[in-house]
Amino acid sequence: MFEIKRRKKGEFREGKIITKNGVIFTPFFMPDATRGFVKFLTNEDLKIAGVETLVVNTYHLYLDPGIELIKKAGGLRKFINWNGLLLSDSGGYQVFSLIHKNSQGGKITDEGVIFKSPLDGSIHKLTPEKSIQIQFDLGVDMMVCFDDPPPVSFSWEKTRQAVERTLLWAKRCLMEYQRQLKKRKITKENRPLIFSVIQGGKYLDLREYCARELTKIGLSLKNEWFFGWDGYGFGARHLDEQGNFMAEVLEKTASFIPENALRFALGVGTPEDIIKCFSYGWDMFDCVIPTREGRHGRLFIWKDKPENFSVSDLLVGKKFYFTININNEKYKNDFNVVDENCDCQLCSKYSRSYLRHLFKSNDPLGPRLASLHNLHFYQRFMRILRQK
């Protein structure tokens, strides 16, 4: 269950999600543990960084290690030994990016998607129903509908077709969701939250249409437990073809979503993008940036002590950080700590010179410490947004 309220002052959303596995407050950021782990980090690392929820991926886990194995292990939480919350992504994005990148990769019909595993070439089929079943098997706290995310370059007409298919599939996902709740005898208190996904690319009219139709679908299947979608996601990329943040689309799309539903900006983003989305009313975020860029040696550095920044500083766009590429030669003789305003395991113990040495030596300790630091940074600035 969850609740959303507006702050008295300032008009910013503040939500509370309560599940059998914990209580979390919005806005929050989730690192991507796509295949059941955040690369290079342990669960203890994640906890210390302040991570409460991980995003895992239906598509990747289905292909490897497979759902049977995870069921045998007693569910994903037990398999990966994570005692926080889990959100699973439906796999829609992965299947479609696979197919859009390489048309040999599979075939899309209204029934579902047939695709070839890039691991061993075997043929698989994912449907809305199957994606939901898998997400129940994973045993997550929050799940996402199987959707059809069009590339941002698609025409209005092609984007509209993706919206229609997303709507068709959302209804099937929700029906399957309710079937699974009954079949598995899951109580009202323990039911996972379910998110639909708003598509429509860069076209505002399609985003609005998609959000309205999804809302209708949610209401058409309500019962004594279920009062409409628990949350709505912003689907596909939020950047235009030039890589610019599509501010208006994000802002308007948030306004198309019922006030009392959670709003999940999938794949967002840079700190700036997250802050803007928060100001538009989005509650939840996930992105590979802190971990991927950390692995490649880019680190987020505070400009000042975190406690010296207020939520209004962030919202007016005050620069509160800069980034460094620790591989750069200029850090070779830099014996300062990586970030004097950070208290993570890296910054409290090791110098920039040493971290550079770890990267240059290709030792996994480098990417590990950098990923850890960036997650600390992300969790810390999200705390400023929560004003906690």
Added chain:
RNA sequence: GCGGGUAUAGUUCAAUGGUAGAACACCAGUUUGUGGCACUGGGUAUGAGGGUUCGAUUCCCUCUACUCGCC
């Protein structure tokens, strides 16, 4: 001591009587519902001296260094 071989980028190797390439390393950039060490771009070299030639990294001589074999 005698005989042979080699010498090209930081490293390991190509090629050529007329603009010297690659891999790795190095330097920098990119990263947005993951891309595990990824992707894009960049700089850097013919051991020294002499000769032949319009022109030599290439052919010839000397030296030096390394290397192999023999005594």
